[in-house]
Amino acid sequence: MAIKPYITMTKEQVEEILAKSTPQDLERIQKMLQHSCSMYDFAGNHLSHPYEKENLLEIIGKRDTYVVDTNSEWKKESKSHLDKAFIITPALSREQLNTEELILNEARSQQGNIFSVGIIPNQNVPNQGYILIDRMDSYFRYCFDDVKLSQASKGKGEIFAKQRIVHRQQTEYEKEQIRFQVGLELLFSVNSGQPPISKAFWTTGKACDLPPVDVLKYATERLKTNIKQRYPACKHNVNKSKTLVEMCHRTLLLEDARIRQEFDDPKNENVFGDMYILFGAIYLGAKIMTKDVRLAKMADYAGIKWCHVPTNT
DSSP: OBOOOGGGSOHHHHHHHHHHSOHHHHHHHHHHTTSOEEEEOTTOOEEOOTTOOOOHHHHHHTSOEEEEOTTSOHHHHHHHOTTSEEEEOHHHHHHSSOHHHHHHOTTGGGTSOEEEEEEEEOTTSTTOEEEEEEEOOTTGGGGBOHHHHHHHTTTOSHHHHHHHHHHHHHHHHHHHHHHHHHHHHHHHHHHTTOOOOOOHHHHHOOGGGSOOGGGOHHHHHHHHHHHHHHGGGOTTOHHHHHHHHHHHHHHHHHHOHHHHHHHHOTTOTTTTHHHHHHHHHHHHTOEEEOOOHHHHHHHHHHTOOEESSOOOO
8 A cells, every 4th residue: 555665765766766757746755755754673773764854763752652452542532642652553553444544534643643653574584674653644645555545444455455365374373473382381381390281282272272271370470570571671672572572472372261262263363463562562662552451461461551541640
C-alpha cells in the first residue's frame, strides 16, 4: 500500500525522480516529503535522512508514552491528552481492518500526538532491518497508494491477500519458535529435580498437552526472574526486546490455561497480537493502554505499567 520509500534514497536520487515526474506526481511527492518520519537500526542508532523533520524517537522519549490496544479508549483519550504520545503498532492495524480510518483519520492527524512504530525487516539478512517511526500528520496520506489502501481497508485486493499470507506464515514461524523454547523450559524443569511431568507436549506440540499450570511453578518463576533482569537493557534494542517479549509469552503459555486454547486454534490469526503490542512497550520503555487481562499479565512480568486511561502524573 505504501509508495516508494524516498527516505531510503539520497537527496540526489530523489531530485532526479522529481525532475522526471509529471506535474501531478511532482505535487504528490513534494507533499509526501513533508511527512515526518524517522529511522533507526536494530541497536537504536539514528539513521538520518535528507528530508527528516525531527528525531521522533527523541521526541517520544520526552513524553509520557502509551502503546495502545484495540480494546482501549485511545481514540477518545488521545484527544484529551495532547501532551502524551500514543503509539500504534502493526498488531493494532491487523486487528482493525479499516487501516485507512486508523492511520489517516483527518481529525486525529491534526493532534500531533499519535505515532506509528514498526519493523521494516531486511529480506536478505536475518535479524537486521530498521525501525520506522511515523508521526500521524496530514502529509502521511500521501505516502500510500489510495486505491490499494482503500481495497485493503475493505479486506480486498492483491496487497491485502499477500499481506494475509505473509502474516499467517509469520504466525506459524512464531509458534514453532515458542514450541521449541517451551520444550526447553520443560527439559530444564525435568533436569532440576522437580516432580515428573507429562511429556505429551514434546510429541504433539499442542499447548493443551502441556503439564498442568500448578506443576510448572519452577519454570514460570525462573522465567519471571530472568525477565525482570533483562528488561532494563531492552530499550531501543530490537533483538533484545524480541527475546524478552517471547519470554513473556512463553511464561503466559505455561501458567494460563486460556491462552493455551488460543495458541492451538488455527483460525486465530491474531494469537500473537498482545505479544506485538508488548514488544512496542518494551522497545520504547513505554506504558500500555489496555483492558486485556492477559496483556496486562505479560506487562506485569517485565514490570511495565498498564492502565485503562492515561494518568495526569
